[in-house]
Amino acid sequence: MKKQYETVIGLEVHVELATKTKIFCACSTAFGGAPNTHTCPVCTGMPGTLPVLNKQVLEYAVAVGLAMNCEITRYCKFDRKNYFYPDNPQNYQISQLYLPICRNGYVEIETEEGKKKVGIHEIHMEEDAGKLIHDEWEGCSLVDYNRSGVPLIEIVSEPDMRDAKEVIAYLEKLRMMIQYLGASDCKLQEGSMRADVNLSVREVGTEAFGTRTEMKNLNSFRAISRAIEGERERQIELLEAGNAVIQETRRWDDAKGESYAMRSKEDAQDYRYFPDPDLPPIEVDESWLEEMKAKQPEFREGKMKRYKEEYDIPEYDIEIITASKCMADLFEETVKLCGQPKKVSNWLMVETLRLLKERGMEPEDIRFSPSNLAKLIRLADEKVINSSVAKEVFEAMFDNDMDPEKYVEEKGLKTVCDEGALKKAVEEVIAANPKSVEDYRNGKEKAIGFLVGQTMKAMKGKADPGKVNEMLRGML
Amino acid sequence: MANVISDETIEYVGILAKLELSGEEKEQAKADMGRMLDYIDKLGELDTSQAEPMSHVFGVRNVFRDDVVTNGDMCEDMLKNAPGEKNGMFIAPRTFE
Numbered sequence: 001m002k003k004q005y006e007t008v009i010g011l012e013v014h015v016e017l018a019t020k021t022k023i024f025c026a027c028s029t030a031f032g033g034a035p036n037t038h039t040c041p042v043c044t045g046m047p048g049t050l051p052v053l054n055k056q057v058l059e060y061a062v063a064v065g066l067a068m069n070c071e072i073t074r075y076c077k078f079d080r081k082n083y084f085y086p087d088n089p090q091n092y093q094i095s096q097l098y099l100p101i102c103r104n105g106y107v108e109i110e111t112e113e114g115k116k117k118v119g120i121h122e123i124h125m126e127e128d129a130g131k132l133i134h135d136e137w138e139g140c141s142l143v144d145y146n147r148s149g150v151p152l153i154e155i156v157s158e159p160d161m162r163d164a165k166e167v168i169a170y171l172e173k174l175r176m177m178i179q180y181l182g183a184s185d186c187k188l189q190e191g192s193m194r195a196d197v198n199l200s201v202r203e204v205g206t207e208a209f210g211t212r213t214e215m216k217n218l219n220s221f222r223a224i225s226r227a228i229e230g231e232r233e234r235q236i237e238l239l240e241a242g243n244a245v246i247q248e249t250r251r252w253d254d255a256k257g258e259s260y261a262m263r264s265k266e267d268a269q270d271y272r273y274f275p276d277p278d279l280p281p282i283e284v285d286e287s288w289l290e291e292m293k294a295k296q297p298e299f300r301e302g303k304m305k306r307y308k309e310e311y312d313i314p315e316y317d318i319e320i321i322t323a324s325k326c327m328a329d330l331f332e333e334t335v336k337l338c339g340q341p342k343k344v345s346n347w348l349m350v351e352t353l354r355l356l357k358e359r360g361m362e363p364e365d366i367r368f369s370p371s372n373l374a375k376l377i378r379l380a381d382e383k384v385i386n387s388s389v390a391k392e393v394f395e396a397m398f399d400n401d402m403d404p405e406k407y408v409e410e411k412g413l414k415t416v417c418d419e420g421a422l423k424k425a426v427e428e429v430i431a432a433n434p435k436s437v438e439d440y441r442n443g444k445e446k447a448i449g450f451l452v453g454q455t456m457k458a459m460k461g462k463a464d465p466g467k468v469n470e471m472l473r474g475m476l
Numbered sequence: 477m478a479n480v481i482s483d484e485t486i487e488y489v490g491i492l493a494k495l496e497l498s499g500e501e502k503e504q505a506k507a508d509m510g511r512m513l514d515y516i517d518k519l520g521e522l523d524t525s526q527a528e529p530m531s532h533v534f535g536v537r538n539v540f541r542d543d544v545v546t547n548g549d550m551c552e553d554m555l556k557n558a559p560g561e562k563n564g565m566f567i568a569p570r571t572f573e
């Protein structure tokens with residue numbers, strides 16, 4: 001019989017925090033600046049400079065830890081991780097090894113077999129590195145330190161996941177919680193969330209772990225799934241052939257669909273961690289921790305419960321809307337303005353989801369404002385525009401967040417309320433379609449639909465179809 | 477000398493420190509490092525079981541900064557510290573992924 005293997009997966013997830021300044025200096029973390037325009041002596045590692053911790057970094061890290069059921073370390077320190085690479089100007093990265101800020105937590109994920117807890121080993125704070133550009137022309141490397149010192153937290157899980165689906169569920173859960181906290185936007189493609197996958201295989205039924213490898217350079221959920229499948233296969237093949245798995249770091253090449261080992265003699269590492277004497281220890285006292293706990297926002301579970309009580313909308317809608325903090329905020333703010341939860345939910349569930357899918361966007365990319373959506377709902381409610389015009393206006397608003405009232409005015413999209421004009425159009429349609437008129441009179445209900453359509457066309461779509469229908473029936 | 481540094485160790489430390497040592501230099505470094513370790517070993521003669529490891533000299537705690545941008549564009553000054561500059565970036569030795 002063929003041996004059965006089980007995959008054992010743990011994750012190291014780096015999340016870039018949404019602070020305005022870097023972790024140890026007052027430089028901006030904004031994206032898109034010209035090279036080295038967001039740098040200072042601290043984040044370019046000049047001798048004699050003194051790093052000072054950004055309090056917001058600590059608060060975000062504690063908030064994430066609390067959300068993930070962690071113990072908060074009451075006496076916590078930073079350590080230096082020593083290595084030589086030009087993207088790291090100090091020759092050490094300030095990180096936490098001995099006393100990370102959060103430990104021993106868990107998050108709950110949904111699997112096919114029900115709820116499952118994934119353990120959080122620790123969460124620590126650290127700084128990001130600069131960006132290296134390889135200059136083929138000059139045969140040298142060029143360094144931009146704008147990202148150097150941008151705050152990160154690294155969330156280290158226990159090896160509790162068993163397949164790619166669980167890994168994706170775990171990452172989606174982390175992303176959602178962190179977005180709810182506003183601690184990061186967690187975009188894999190843009191690098192504000194990065195996941196390294198530690199994976200080993202073992203025969204089903206064995207207790208001991210196999211030798212693991214660490215996979216880097218995974219920029220999408222799809223790449224993560226494929227890398228997990230590929231690495232599982234590679235390790236099983238090695239074991240079946242009687243070879244050993246080597247503990248190493250591997251780089252995933254998504255274009256080729258394969259990984260290769262990164263470790264070489266030049267990459268030999270010995271980080272020689274030691275406490276950073278420049279950064280005084282952090283003491284988290286009881287009152288401060290209580291304050292932090294009180295500041296935790298309402299998470300998805302709480303929102304779902306509250307929506308069920310407060311709004312008369314389907315459970316399925318609640319699930320979709322609360323899956324994204326942006327969507328939930330948009331929903332609540334629009335409802336506050338127009339007081340119509342069912343209609344707001346409909347616009348989000350149907351047109352918004354359709355356009356997001358068509359444009360390949362995430363809910364976080366939505367640009368239109370709650371006030372504009374509320375205005376559009378009012379325009380449709382008051383029958384200033386009909387429903388197909390409303391969809392057209394919505395699409396324009398989705399793309400450009402313009403004021404729907406102004407747009408309708410400018411483009412002349414208002415429903416024509418002039419009875420005379422409508423009556424004239426209906427008369428013309430009746431005269432021009434004797435066959436359908438006869439069909440209707442002979443009891444063919446369908447014919448009325450055609451006549452309504454013809455009238456709407458004559459009115460260039462700017463009539464109220466209900467009213468047209470009513471008028472047609474009256475005149476026939 | 478109680479501590480003897482092996483050829484493998486000095487080779488490995490050389491790699492970590494990105495140093496290329498000649499045969500003669502390696503022998504010298506082995507002897508120096510052995511003596512350093514001997515010196516440190518003196519600590520082992522003391523009973524430190526009751527002593528807290530010390531990482532900070534001053535009793536200062538919780539030194540924080542507010543999350544407010546006060547640094548402007550200092551690119552020009554920062555590049556003065558660079559060994560070389562091109563397109564607003566620091567020139568560094570060629571490195572591979």
Ligand SMILES: [Zn+2]
Binds near residue numbers: 044
């Ligand atoms: Zn700086």
